Amino acid sequence: MTGPGSLHDLLIESAARTPGALAxxxxxxxxxxxxxxxxAGALAGVLxxxxxxxxxRVLVWGPKTPDTLAAMQAVLRLxxxxxxxDPLSPVARVVTIAREAGARVLCAPADLLPRVPDxxxxxxxxxxxxxxxxxxxxxxxxxxxxxEPAYILFTSGSTGTPKGVTISHGNALAFVRWAVxxxxxxxxxxxxxxxSLTFDLSVLDIYAAFSVxxxxxxxxxxxxxxxxRLVDFLHRHRITVWYxxxxxxxxxxxEGGLLDRPAPGSxxxxxFAGEPFAIHxxxxxxxxTGARMLNLYGPTETNVCTCHxxxxxxxxxxxxxxxxxxxxxxxxxARTSDGRTAGPGEEGELLVSGPTVFLGYWGRPPQRGPYATxxxxxxxADGSFDYxxxxxxxxxxxxxxxxxxxxxxxxxxxxxxxxxxxxALGDGLDRRLAAFVHxxxxxxxxxxxxxxHLARSLPPQMIPDxxxxxxxxxxxxxxxxDLAALVAHHNP
Amino acid sequence: xxxxxxxxxxxxxxxAFIRNSFLAGDPQGELTGDTPLLALGILNSLNTATLIxxxxxxxxxxxxxxxxxxxxxxxVDSLSSMVHERRSTADA
Numbered sequence: 033m034t035g036p037g038s039l040h041d042l043l044i045e046s047a048a049r050t051p052g053a054l055a056x057x058x059x060x061x062x063x064x065x066x067x068x069x070x071x072a073g074a075l076a077g078v079l080x081x082x083x084x085x086x087x088x089r090v091l092v093w094g095p096k097t098p099d100t101l102a103a104m105q106a107v108l109r110l111x112x113x114x115x116x117x118d119p120l121s122p123v124a125r126v127v128t129i130a131r132e133a134g135a136r137v138l139c140a141p142a143d144l145l146p147r148v149p150d151x152x153x154x155x156x157x158x159x160x161x162x163x164x165x166x167x168x169x170x171x172x173x174x175x176x177x178x179x180e181p182a183y184i185l186f187t188s189g190s191t192g193t194p195k196g197v198t199i200s201h202g203n204a205l206a207f208v209r210w211a212v213x214x215x216x217x218x219x220x221x222x223x224x225x226x227x228s229l230t231f232d233l234s235v236l237d238i239y240a241a242f243s244v245x246x247x248x249x250x251x252x253x254x255x256x257x258x259x260x261r262l263v264d265f266l267h268r269h270r271i272t273v274w275y276x277x278x279x280x281x282x283x284x285x286x287e288g289g290l291l292d293r294p295a296p297g298s299x300x301x302x303x304f305a306g307e308p309f310a311i312h313x314x315x316x317x318x319x320x321t322g323a324r325m326l327n328l329y330g331p332t333e334t335n336v337c338t339c340h341x342x343x344x345x346x347x348x349x350x351x352x353x354x355x356x357x358x359x360x361x362x363x364x365x366a367r368t369s370d371g372r373t374a375g376p377g378e379e380g381e382l383l384v385s386g387p388t389v390f391l392g393y394w395g396r397p398p399q400r401g402p403y404a405t406x407x408x409x410x411x412x413a414d415g416s417f418d419y420x421x422x423x424x425x426x427x428x429x430x431x432x433x434x435x436x437x438x439x440x441x442x443x444x445x446x447x448x449x450x451x452x453x454x455x456a457l458g459d460g461l462d463r464r465l466a467a468f469v470h471x472x473x474x475x476x477x478x479x480x481x482x483x484x485h486l487a488r489s490l491p492p493q494m495i496p497d498x499x500x501x502x503x504x505x506x507x508x509x510x511x512x513x514d515l516a517a518l519v520a521h522h523n524p
Numbered sequence: 525x526x527x528x529x530x531x532x533x534x535x536x537x538x539x540a541f542i543r544n545s546f547l548a549g550d551p552q553g554e555l556t557g558d559t560p561l562l563a564l565g566i567l568n569s570l571n572t573a574t575l576i577x578x579x580x581x582x583x584x585x586x587x588x589x590x591x592x593x594x595x596x597x598x599x600v601d602s603l604s605s606m607v608h609e610r611r612s613t614a615d616a
Contacts, residue, residue, distance in 0.1 A: 258576060260573075
């Protein structure tokens, strides 16, 4: 095996090779490799002094700034795992995640730190991420093993508690190395970082850049869905590699005039993942730019495990482009309902084994053997795969993976909610989360009061876009809640 | 019109727009100037864009990238202050 053995070596080695090159360049701030390396070293010193040790978990809560990125690297250098938390997440969510991850230390900018009350009992150690002049720089680093946790990404869990997907150094590096090779990444590249740091798409943007001494350009969380700003960002930052969920590209096209201007000459690869991309959008993008277009697939638990490069022949199909074939050193196959490996033309659940398969959910038994994705696929004649849908109730809204049952569980904790159902309505860009709520007799519970209740336990992206108060919820002939009827009734 | 009246008028228009566009008219009249818009998911990522387009149309205020911040968008009060400030600077 060649190259670094720890995820944090990527930044350290690029900082040694090209200290003056820009590592981070965005509205949240800029930093050269030397500066980012020094900030990470200084913060590692502060964290070590607060007793952060190998194997610990540290919450990193903050906007997409060089300080936040340095904090993630500082945690890794001590052999600990970072747990990113979205800057817009409510305090209750931060506390829940801290509890689930068994994290004692919170790393955040000075304006966020005081929001976690001292009597919360969680996170007794609070460390500001801002650079402190004169702080001792810790240059030593832990040489982690491949199977040691590097970061934990919390996703929506069907039982009502978020699940911590634990990714090892080896998992992350297998994916990052594949991405660097596939994209032929170079120091001249400027990777947009559209996705939240809590979302696995950001792993490519940040670490592919760090691998080769390229620049990562983070899009601030607050403008992540403001189409005109995103189009402007793409041009102004001379992005070479753009990676986002398809709904964001569709939004940029529909409301940001993406196709009204010539494609930026810098753009050489357009990557999308996380949900199917309507083929007409792909056709229009292909006509607009000569950049490569890659459809990536993989749940957080495996990161990207299949890839398909869009070819002219795909554009004549009436269905989304395939998810392609195995990548990142993984093996993937489809298992039929009777347990066989599906052949061409057959459908099954996609299974993944290989170096990107996660360690397990934090605090639960480790993942052993192949990971069953819960995604249904069809095997194509050439052995690659078409994505068909989910096996369970999980939905995607604007790229966020949401278990409606987790939102329903939160609704049911309100004393005036008799019964509630949560569904995703609409398609593509119009896809939204809707709650249908039957209130207790005499209750005058309002939309905003209910939102206030949900915000105590859920992050903003899981709070329903629409709240409908209803007198009854539809049931099927067996008396079960009929979610399909709700969706059919409310979809145009 | 005094600065305070101007700001109140901006706030009233923003409240009406958010009620009608994102809260089905807000029949219980719950939305107030200090209701947290982002934390409660009233302004989600998509309708933030709709609101920015509205401020541009209604008040002629273009919100630059660095002003689309959680501080400015956290409530109708903070939005009104930002719009009012931008409009005054533009007039001057």
